[in-house]
Amino acid sequence: MKATCGIGGVLLAAALCSAATAADWLTFRGAGGTSLVPPGTLPTELSAEAIRWSSPLPGRGLSGPLVVGSRVFVSTSDGPEQDRLHLVCLDAATGKILWDRQVWATGRTMCHSKTSVAAPTPCSDGRQVYAVFSSNDVICTDLEGNLRWVRGITYDYPNVSNSLGMASSPLVTGDVLVVPVENDSESYTIGLDVATGANRWRLDRPKGANWTSPVMLADGLVALQSKTGIDAIRTADGSTAWRTSDGADTVASSCLADGVLYVPSNGLMALALDTADPAREPKQLWRNNQLTPGTASGLAAGDAVYCINRGDVLTAGERATGKRKWQVRLQGPFSTTPVTDGRHLWAVNEAGLVQVVELGETEGKVVSTLDLGDEILCSPAVALGSLFVRSNGRIYRVGK
Numbered sequence: 001m002k003a004t005c006g007i008g009g010v011l012l013a014a015a016l017c018s019a020a021t022a023a024d025w026l027t028f029r030g031a032g033g034t035s036l037v038p039p040g041t042l043p044t045e046l047s048a049e050a051i052r053w054s055s056p057l058p059g060r061g062l063s064g065p066l067v068v069g070s071r072v073f074v075s076t077s078d079g080p081e082q083d084r085l086h087l088v089c090l091d092a093a094t095g096k097i098l099w100d101r102q103v104w105a106t107g108r109t110m111c112h113s114k115t116s117v118a119a120p121t122p123c124s125d126g127r128q129v130y131a132v133f134s135s136n137d138v139i140c141t142d143l144e145g146n147l148r149w150v151r152g153i154t155y156d157y158p159n160v161s162n163s164l165g166m167a168s169s170p171l172v173t174g175d176v177l178v179v180p181v182e183n184d185s186e187s188y189t190i191g192l193d194v195a196t197g198a199n200r201w202r203l204d205r206p207k208g209a210n211w212t213s214p215v216m217l218a219d220g221l222v223a224l225q226s227k228t229g230i231d232a233i234r235t236a237d238g239s240t241a242w243r244t245s246d247g248a249d250t251v252a253s254s255c256l257a258d259g260v261l262y263v264p265s266n267g268l269m270a271l272a273l274d275t276a277d278p279a280r281e282p283k284q285l286w287r288n289n290q291l292t293p294g295t296a297s298g299l300a301a302g303d304a305v306y307c308i309n310r311g312d313v314l315t316a317g318e319r320a321t322g323k324r325k326w327q328v329r330l331q332g333p334f335s336t337t338p339v340t341d342g343r344h345l346w347a348v349n350e351a352g353l354v355q356v357v358e359l360g361e362t363e364g365k366v367v368s369t370l371d372l373g374d375e376i377l378c379s380p381a382v383a384l385g386s387l388f389v390r391s392n393g394r395i396y397r398v399g400k
Helices: none
Strands: 051-056 066-068 071-078 084-091 097-104 128-132 137-142 147-152 171-173 176-181 188-193 199-204 215-218 221-226 229-234 240-243 255-257 260-264 268-272 283-288 299-301 304-308 313-318 324-329 344-348 353-359 364-371 381-383 386-390 394-399
Touching: 066 381, 071 128, 084 128, 084 137, 097 137, 097 147, 137 176, 171 215, 215 255, 255 299, 268 304, 324 364
Parallel strands: none
Antiparallel strands: 051 394, 066 071, 071 084, 084 097, 128 137, 137 147, 171 176, 176 188, 188 199, 215 221, 221 229, 229 240, 255 260, 260 268, 268 283, 299 304, 304 313, 313 324, 344 353, 353 364, 381 386, 386 394
């Protein structure tokens, strides 16, 4: 089916179905964008037998998978110009493809050879799935693959330019889908109505290539990150609650843990949100340039914050002070953000090597590895006691 686009091309949504569970993985980096899983969820001793299944995918991509109930969702693109866009649903138990919804791209599909038009990770509210592509096309389906609406955003805002390709992942909160379209030319973020795909609001953003993703601060409040800093945006109307002016990274995204936002900004900066009202201006707790995320976003668990820098060194810092605790060199390079249960960390490098790191108080050490032998550029999902990892052409389930 060819995509329709623009406000006039938005298709009305029908009734919603099903509901998410706490164990689902519904967005980039999971619930709250934290990359955290409960202790004991994943195996710490890996071998080839841990690969439950691997399945080929139509097309290529580096968007992360979602898991809703017993189904896995992933986006891909194919064709000589990557202009055929796919939203694919697989059976989590077997890896069998259950359905493959396809539309034609309506916007620009040129991107760097390392990336793909299917770079942003989709998101779900447990009833619908929302997939955004580098071509600035947005697809909304229900869990059965029925198309609810399609939006070709380039038809409304044609001056979008980023020679490397777009990769920021969307975020759904309540009845609003937050879609970052931040680039060197017509830079903006929009809030779309989840029922129709129509604009609820549009917010001008700093011009500049930006691959970071929104972070949920509280109900109805998200953090948008750019080269100028952090903007806290009310999702009801797109208004700004507060902003920082210290600048921030445009690759690694911030993470929130226990009311503290950890921002990659001249190292790592910790901002304590007002617990009574997160819409109030936060307080800076510390900043440390020894904690610097590379491509992979940082994460926090227990009393520590963890970053993998561009030299493939995993650094642990004290969450209370930012003081460096220990470092360990991993086998890189890394494009994916790891996941952790606070006791171990699972990191997948670009060559497909899964490394399990034991997180001690005074040191970290690699205790197990599994070589998938495939290029892995997307962050994994965790559900059903397994790690779901996708490469350009396959998806793997690694678990107990």
